[in-house]
Structure formats: structure tokens, C-alpha cells
Ligand SMILES: [Zn+2]
């Protein structure tokens with residue numbers, strides 16, 4: 001496989017795809033591809049071993065499937081309790097939302113806000129943004145590609161923060177385990193919730209932001225600048 | 229021109245000719261604004277030192293209790309692994325695995341693989357599979373969630389504060405230090421510089 005460090009590309013700005021190059025998704029190595037083949041297998045990156053694709057495979061279908069799966073799991077994740085708290089004979093079950101309400105009721109606004117943002121707002125926001133991006137790509141939209149790419153980067157970065165609630169349950173069940181005096185048991189809601197977080201993370205990883213740009217030709221006024 | 233090379237933008241596929249980037253500078257995509265490459269001073273030495281510190285902290289943080297819980301004279305001190313074990317016992321092995329992976333295995337692997345890649349670069353020797361393993365350092369990044377775990381610790385402390393007495397234990401401070409060390413380690417890493425060595429190996 002021929003790797004490309006420096007190659008003569010047309011004077012006008014071009015994409016790697018148009019220049020018949022494959023860009024390794026991990027190490028950014030450029031590899032020349034046969035001009036006739038635009039899809040299919042191109043083997044592995046000679047430098048880091050990652051599988052090479054022109055675009056992430058089945059990006060649209062895969063992202064849709066993961067979005068829908070995450071939506072389905074989102075329902076039990078919010079309905080089924082995540083913990084059961086036993087304290088001196090009284091038993092109380094908590095869902096994600098009741099945890100938020102508890103913090104609001106006791107006046108702990110910052111914590112309520114953290115939990116609400118991480119567990120409810122971010123998963124919904126991620127699913128909405130990803131659906132919007134996939135639909136816009138399916139409709140060959142040319143609308144504000146730079147802003148849509150920015151939205152994708154946000155989705156990619158914030159996803160991990162939804163795990164906060166899973167970690168809270170981990171710590172609670174570890175600490176509060178003193179028999180009849182005080183005890184916290186994990187409930188299956190936390191599994192569904194973890195599944196939502198995982199599925200949305202995989203959905204974001206499966207989407208290829210380059211599809212946003214594939215509909216348009218690179219603009220001539222674009223000039224590169226090394227360093228800022 | 230010499231020292232110029234070609235990079236395709238990760239997010240929009242546009243090709244860029246990037247010349248040698250001065251230390252501490254970054255190159256961004258002119259079309260979508262994505263970071264193309266960054267150049268960092270003493271990257272290898274600094275990242276290696278921080279990775280070593282991170283390894284010690286990670287081991288310490290998981291060897292000692294990080295929180296204590298005291299109610300009516302009874303108390304309990306727990307490790308991070310205690311919670312994972314309780315998930316496992318409660319019939320949630322996959323959840324146990326997920327938490328174990330994101331808070332322990334992923335950061336540990338990341339540190340170990342990073343050392344395996346950086347040590348030979350520092351010494352100027354070659355280890356087998358360096359570049360293939362460096363790929364995993366990059367891919368593990370999104371699964372290492374120490375800082376998210378720390379927010380979980382804070383929320384838990386506030387949540388339990390009304391119910392009982394919460395005692396911060398030694399390992400908690402190791403966790404806090406670990407987060408800063410890991411963040412500094414990843415910030416000082418210059419992947420571009422490491423990938424560039426491939427030709428000379
Ligand atoms: Zn590669």
C-alpha cells in the first residue's frame with residue numbers, strides 16, 4: 001500500500017476523497033486508494049493497523065439504529081428505580097427523576113442541576129442533535145455545515161458525563177451497606193440507564209461528520225493557516 | 229517546499245498542507261475549525277513522567293479505602309472495587325464490568341500502553357508493536373472516565389451527608405491527584421509527533 005506524505009494535488013483546494021486518498025481515522029496517515037473503488041474494504045492502516053474506510057461504514061443506518069435503541073432503553077431507564085434505600089425500617093425506591101426532585105426539595109440546587117444535566121438533559125440533547133444531523137445528511141442539506149460540525153463535536157465531548165449517575169449508584173451501594181441500619185441496593189433501572197449512555201456514545205462514534213461536507217464543493221476562498 | 233506535509237481534516241476531509249508547526253502552536257482546519265495538529269515542547273519526557281506518576285496514583289487509589297461511612301457507631305470504609313463487587317453480587321455483571329472498565333481498566337491500560345510507546349522513543353530504541361499499541365492509547369481515551377467518577381463522588385458525599393457522617397479517606401486524595409495528573413499527561417501528549425517517528429523506525 002502506498003502511503004502519501006506529500007503528493008501533488010490540484011492547486012484548488014480538495015478533499016482527501018477527491019484526491020483518491022484515504023485518511024486513517026486514528027493516526028491521520030494518508031494512503032492512496034484505487035481510483036475506481038469508492039466503497040468496500042481498503043485493508044488496514046500500515047502505520048497503526050486501524051481498518052481504513054473512505055467514510056465510516058453504514059454511518060447513517062448504524063447511527064439511526066443506535067439512536068432508536070437508545071430511545072427505547074430511555075423509557076425503562078427513567079421508569080424503573082435505580083436504587084432501593086432501606087434506613088431503619090423505612091424503604092424507599094429512587095428513580096433518576098426522583099433523585100433530582102429530592103435535591104431540589106432539600107434546597108441543594110447545584111447538585112440537582114448536575115444530576116439533571118448529566119442524566120436527563122445530555123442524553124436527550126445528544127439524541128436530538130444526532131437525529132438532526134443524520135436527517136440533514138439524508139436530505140443533502142447544505143445548511144451551515146460548520147455549525148453542524150460544531151454540534152457533532154459537542155455531542156462527542158459531552159456524552160461521557162452522563163455516566164455520573166451510574167458512578168453515584170456504585171458509590172452508594174458500596175458505602176451504605178450496614179444491614180437493617182442503612183442499606184442501598186442497586187435496581188435494574190441503572191442497567192437500562194447505563195445502556196442508554198453506551199448506546200448514545202456508540203451512536204456518536206458511528207456518525208461520520210465528513211458526510212455533512214460531502215454535499216458541497218470546497219470553497220475557493222478557503223486558505224490554510226498553520227498556527228494561531 | 230520541504231518539511232511541508234499533507235493532513236486531511238478529521239471532521240470534513242479537506243486536505244491541508246501543514247508546514248513545521250512551532251512549539252506550543254496549533255493548526256486548525258480552515259473550513260470547519262477542527263484541530264489538525266499541535267506541537268508541544270518536551271512532550272515525550274513530560275508525558276512519560278506524568279504517566280509514571282499516574283500509574284502510582286492509580287494503584288494507590290485502588291489499594292486503600294477512599295470513603296468512610298459512619299452511622300450510629302457503625303462504620304464502613306470502602307474501595308472503588310467494593311461497589312463493583314456489589315453490582316456483581318446483585319446480579320449485574322455487565323454493569324460491574326462497565327464501571328470496572330471505565331474507572332480502572334481503561335485508565336490503567338492507557339497509562340501502561342503510553343509508557344510502552346514513550347519509553348523506547350525516549351531511549352531511542354524500538355519495541356515491537358509500538359504504533360499499533362499507540363492506536364489503542366488514542367481509542368481508549370473516550371472510555372477512561374476518572375473525572376466523571378470524581379463528580380459522582382462529590383454528588384454521593386452531598387447526598388449522604390444528611391443521613392450519616394462521611395469520612396474522606398486516604399485514597400480520595402489519590403483520586404483527586406490522579407485526575408489532575410491524567411489530564412496533564414494527556415494534555416502534554418503530542419500524538420502527531422509520535423506518529424511522525426514511524427518513518428524512522
Ligand atoms: Zn493509522
Ligand SMILES: [Zn+2]
Nearest residue numbers: 237240257260
Ligand atoms: Zn475540517
